[in-house]
Amino acid sequence: MFNFRLLLLLQILTIVKSELSIPSLPKVRLLHSSILVDKKLYIFGGFRDNPFSDTIESTYNQSPDDRFFYLDVSKPFYTSKLPWTADNKNLPLNNFSSVLSGGVAASYGGNNNVTIYFINNEHDKTLPPVLTFNTSDYSWNNLFQPNITGDIPIGRNQMKPITDRNGKIYLLAGFSFTTLQNVKRNGGMFIFDTINLSCVLDYDIFTSMLRVEYSATLLPNGKIVYMGGKGSDGTLITDGFRVVYLYNTNNSNWERQSTAGSIPNGDNGISSVLGLDGFRIIVFGGGDIDNKMLYVLDTTNSNWYEPNVSGKGPIMKRLEHTANVIGKYMVITFGSGTNFNFTYRNIGESDVLLLDIGNSSNYIWTDYFDPDAAIPPQQLPQQQYNNKNNIRIIIGVVFGVLGMICITSLSIFFFIKRRKKSLNETTFPIPDNGENVKSDLEISSRASGSSY
Numbered sequence: 001m002f003n004f005r006l007l008l009l010l011q012i013l014t015i016v017k018s019e020l021s022i023p024s025l026p027k028v029r030l031l032h033s034s035i036l037v038d039k040k041l042y043i044f045g046g047f048r049d050n051p052f053s054d055t056i057e058s059t060y061n062q063s064p065d066d067r068f069f070y071l072d073v074s075k076p077f078y079t080s081k082l083p084w085t086a087d088n089k090n091l092p093l094n095n096f097s098s099v100l101s102g103g104v105a106a107s108y109g110g111n112n113n114v115t116i117y118f119i120n121n122e123h124d125k126t127l128p129p130v131l132t133f134n135t136s137d138y139s140w141n142n143l144f145q146p147n148i149t150g151d152i153p154i155g156r157n158q159m160k161p162i163t164d165r166n167g168k169i170y171l172l173a174g175f176s177f178t179t180l181q182n183v184k185r186n187g188g189m190f191i192f193d194t195i196n197l198s199c200v201l202d203y204d205i206f207t208s209m210l211r212v213e214y215s216a217t218l219l220p221n222g223k224i225v226y227m228g229g230k231g232s233d234g235t236l237i238t239d240g241f242r243v244v245y246l247y248n249t250n251n252s253n254w255e256r257q258s259t260a261g262s263i264p265n266g267d268n269g270i271s272s273v274l275g276l277d278g279f280r281i282i283v284f285g286g287g288d289i290d291n292k293m294l295y296v297l298d299t300t301n302s303n304w305y306e307p308n309v310s311g312k313g314p315i316m317k318r319l320e321h322t323a324n325v326i327g328k329y330m331v332i333t334f335g336s337g338t339n340f341n342f343t344y345r346n347i348g349e350s351d352v353l354l355l356d357i358g359n360s361s362n363y364i365w366t367d368y369f370d371p372d373a374a375i376p377p378q379q380l381p382q383q384q385y386n387n388k389n390n391i392r393i394i395i396g397v398v399f400g401v402l403g404m405i406c407i408t409s410l411s412i413f414f415f416i417k418r419r420k421k422s423l424n425e426t427t428f429p430i431p432d433n434g435e436n437v438k439s440d441l442e443i444s445s446r447a448s449g450s451s452y
Helices: 002-020 056-060 343-347 381-426 440-447
Strands: 033-037 040-044 068-072 084-086 105-109 115-119 130-134 139-143 168-178 184-193 198-202 215-218 223-227 243-248 253-258 271-274 280-284 294-298 303-305 322-326 329-333 352-356 363-366
Touching: 033 105, 033 115, 033 322, 040 115, 040 329, 105 168, 115 168, 115 184, 215 271, 271 322, 280 329
Parallel strands: none
Antiparallel strands: 033 040, 040 068, 068 084, 105 115, 115 130, 130 139, 168 184, 184 198, 215 223, 223 243, 243 253, 271 280, 280 294, 294 303, 322 329, 329 352, 352 363
C-alpha cells in the first residue's frame, strides 16, 4: 500500500512539474526578433504599449519568461496550442538596449551557426555593443570594443539583419548616427564577421536606401534584396516595391532593379522570405489596407504577381511581425494591425500563422505544423528555362511536321489532279462497233500495197 501511494504521489508531482514548465501564453507584441537555430525558433523582445513611458522596460522585465522564449519546431503542433518554452536562465535583461531607445537587432552566426548575436543601438553607450547567447550550452557573453576589431555594429528593432553562409551579419542602418568612435555616419551597411569578431561600415550606398522597417532577403547567389520600408523621417517609401535594391555580398556592390507586374503599393512593417525554389520572394503583411495579404516577386524576371492561395487564412492583416522558413512552411509570428491593434486573438487567430509554400503554384494556409513533412521537388530557374525551351522546341517540331504533311499532301493532290487532266487530253475515242483503231503505220502500209 505504501509503495502504491508513493508511486501515485510521484506521478502527480511529475504532472504538476510538467504543467509548471509550460509558460503562460506570451503577451502580444510587435518589432520583436525571431531567430531559427536548429529546431528552435527563438523570440526576443518586442513591445505592445503606445505611447512609450520611462517605466516600460522595467515593467516588461518583470516577466523574463515573456522576453526570451522559443517555439519547439522539432515536433508537430496545432497553432491553437503552441509549444512555447521559456529560456530565461541567466538572461541579462539589463544589458540590452531599451525598447524606448530603439531596441536591438538579432541574428545567428558564429561557428556552426549556433550562437545568437544581439546588436545594441548607439544610444546606450554604457552597454556592451553586442551580446551573444550560445544555444548549445545556454551561456551568455558580452562583447565590447576590445573584443571586436574595426567599427562597432549598431542595431535597432526596425532593422533586418541577414547572415550569409560565411557567418557575416549584414545590417542596413537606416538612420544618420554617430559611432562609438564619435564618427558621424549618414547610414550605411554594417558587416559584422561573427567568426573573426570584426566589423566594417560600408557607407557607400544609395541615398534612397536610408530607410527602416524594410524587408531583406538573401538569394542563393549572395545578393540581398531590399524592399519596402519608410524613410528615417517616418514617411513611406512610395516606390518601395516598384524599385528594389540588391546588395552583392561577394563584391559589396549595389544595384537598382525596376520591377513590373502586379506591383504592391509602398508599405512598411512587411516580412519577406525566400521560397523553397530559391528565386521567388514571398512578401506578407504590412499596413497598407489596399494591398493584398500576399505577393510574390519572381527574381528571374523582376515580375510581381499575386499567388494562388487556398485554406483559411488570417482575417487581420499584420505589420511589424517576423517570418521564417521552417521545413516547407513560412512561419509568421506575432505582429499587429494598424495603430497597435492586437485584436486578432479575439477573432480566433493565433500568434503564429503557417503558410505551406511547398507548391509554388498554390500556397496553403494551415493550422498544423509537421516537422517531418516531405518537401516537394522544386523547379530551379534553369530547369524552368530549359522546360520553356523544350516546349518551344516541341512546338516548333510539331508545327514543322504539320507543315511538311500539309505541303506533301498538297503536292500529291496537285500531282494527281494534273495527271488526270493529262490522261484525259491524250486518250483516243473507242468506236461503237468495238473495232480497234488502226495505227498510222498500218494505214500507211496498206496504202502502199505492202504485206507481211
